[in-house]
Amino acid sequence: MRNLLNFLAKYNNLIIFLILEGIALYLISNGNNYHNTRIVKGIRGITRGMEEKISNTRTYFHLREINQELAAENASLKSTIEKFNNKEDLLFFSVSDTAYHQKYTFCSARIIDNSVNKQKNFFTIDKGEKDGLAVDMAVSSTNGVAGVIVGCSRNFSVAMSLLNLDFRVSARIKSNGYFGSLGWDGRDYKYAILNEIPQHVPVSIGDTIETTGFSTLFPEGIMIGTVSNFKNPGGDFYMIEVLLNTDFKRLHYVNVIGNLRKAEQLELEEPFQ
Amino acid sequence: MINSILRYSLIFILLILLQVLFFNNIEFNGYINPWIYIMFILLLPCEISSWLLLIIAFFTGFVVDIFCGSPGMHAAATVLAGFVRPYVMRLISPRDGYEPGSDPSMVVYGFKWYLIYTSIIILIHHTALFYLEVFRFADFFRTLFRVIISSLFSISFILLLEYARKGK
Numbered sequence: 001m002r003n004l005l006n007f008l009a010k011y012n013n014l015i016i017f018l019i020l021e022g023i024a025l026y027l028i029s030n031g032n033n034y035h036n037t038r039i040v041k042g043i044r045g046i047t048r049g050m051e052e053k054i055s056n057t058r059t060y061f062h063l064r065e066i067n068q069e070l071a072a073e074n075a076s077l078k079s080t081i082e083k084f085n086n087k088e089d090l091l092f093f094s095v096s097d098t099a100y101h102q103k104y105t106f107c108s109a110r111i112i113d114n115s116v117n118k119q120k121n122f123f124t125i126d127k128g129e130k131d132g133l134a135v136d137m138a139v140s141s142t143n144g145v146a147g148v149i150v151g152c153s154r155n156f157s158v159a160m161s162l163l164n165l166d167f168r169v170s171a172r173i174k175s176n177g178y179f180g181s182l183g184w185d186g187r188d189y190k191y192a193i194l195n196e197i198p199q200h201v202p203v204s205i206g207d208t209i210e211t212t213g214f215s216t217l218f219p220e221g222i223m224i225g226t227v228s229n230f231k232n233p234g235g236d237f238y239m240i241e242v243l244l245n246t247d248f249k250r251l252h253y254v255n256v257i258g259n260l261r262k263a264e265q266l267e268l269e270e271p272f273q
Numbered sequence: 274m275i276n277s278i279l280r281y282s283l284i285f286i287l288l289i290l291l292q293v294l295f296f297n298n299i300e301f302n303g304y305i306n307p308w309i310y311i312m313f314i315l316l317l318p319c320e321i322s323s324w325l326l327l328i329i330a331f332f333t334g335f336v337v338d339i340f341c342g343s344p345g346m347h348a349a350a351t352v353l354a355g356f357v358r359p360y361v362m363r364l365i366s367p368r369d370g371y372e373p374g375s376d377p378s379m380v381v382y383g384f385k386w387y388l389i390y391t392s393i394i395i396l397i398h399h400t401a402l403f404y405l406e407v408f409r410f411a412d413f414f415r416t417l418f419r420v421i422i423s424s425l426f427s428i429s430f431i432l433l434l435e436y437a438r439k440g441k
Contacts (some may be wrong), residue, residue, distance in 0.1 A: 012324060016327045021349055027338070194308070
């Protein structure tokens with residue numbers, strides 16, 4: 001007993017050190033995982049009020065650019081409406097189906113916390129379950145893909161950014177339709193990597209990369225970026241570097257996209273996978 | 274006693290606010306994020322007992338973790354920094370030892386001593402922090418590059434803050 005006490009007295013600092021490091025490592029393994037984002041979200045609730053204030057200040061400084069983006073988007077939407085108005089056939093469709101072929105719902109939201117300098121980046125938006133948001137909905141900016149929602153509370157949601165090592169989205173080359181898997185390699189917030197494009201496919205710098213719609217998350221044809229470089233690392237596939245169209249450093253407003261038929265599609269696909 | 278607890282609490286709150294409100298929003302170049310809150314571990318008195326230092330270090334890291342949404346990462350790195358601090362101080366102790374009741378500050382022990390002291394602890398802290406964040410040894414040298422660049426920025430800012438603190 002005396003020996004044990006002596007031992008403890010001699011190495012008490014080392015023991016406290018090991019205990020505290022143990023707690024810290026437990027927190028790391030538990031909290032930084034994709035599936036356990038809920039814990040992060042719970043802790044973030046405490047600091048959210050302050051983050052919202054910071055974000056409000058930041059948004060104020062960017063009002064001019066945001067206005068320009070909104071004006072541009074308004075213009076493109078107006079032109080779309082104009083197209084529909086000119087089609088006279090559309091005046092005679094049946095209205096018994098309230099959703100009327102609608103597959104996706106859109107909801108705009110403001111980002112109140114964002115980062116680009118970590119390996120696993122998340123951002124927080126100011127809409128939550130109250131506004132009909134749910135886990136696994138897609139998030140896009142006006143320019144392209146931004147992320148996927150991984151946690152919702154009543155008024156807020158946390159989304160995994162495209163700039164996250166765990167993020168994967170099915171993407172294709174617009175000009176020829178060959179698809180692969182796109183992810184971030186943790187290097188530069190401006191670039192992502194597109195894999196699984198076979199070597200016989202013609203690729204050229206400047207080609208547009210867009211979503212495929214295979215994943216039930218993103219609708220088909222949302223722009224991701226353009227090919228900025230590609231190389232042949234050996235093996236059967238190209239490694240294509242994609243210049244992202246979304247500038248994550250000045251991302252303020254996003255659209256959240258819900259798929260109304262996701263449950264149906266997943267239910268049908270489940271027995272075959 | 275009460276007076277000094279109050280003083281250190283005030284410094285703690287100031288450093289955390291500075292870190293969270295200002296330095297976390299700088300993002301030079303997407304890579305560099307100075308972590309200056311570690312200065313709190315650096316400026317605690319020379320004669321503080323090691324177990325208290327460890328617990329304060331854990332608490333400091335934990336508070337920063339809460340603000341950064343990264344549970345455990347800063348706590349682990351800061352506890353490591355707190356653990357090595359007594360050894361670093363013994364390693365680089367001045368010829369006639371540390372004066373009783375003094376702070377490890379630039380005014381008392383000189384610029385060169387303070388620079389070495391700060392650099393060693395910050396390099397250890399940043400290495401632990403960045404490798405824990407990446408959590409793999411692929412891209413070893415890129416992470417090392419980030420460690421060095423971020424450390425340079427942190428050290429510069431901490432030296433500036435130390436000047437400002439002692440200027441008063």
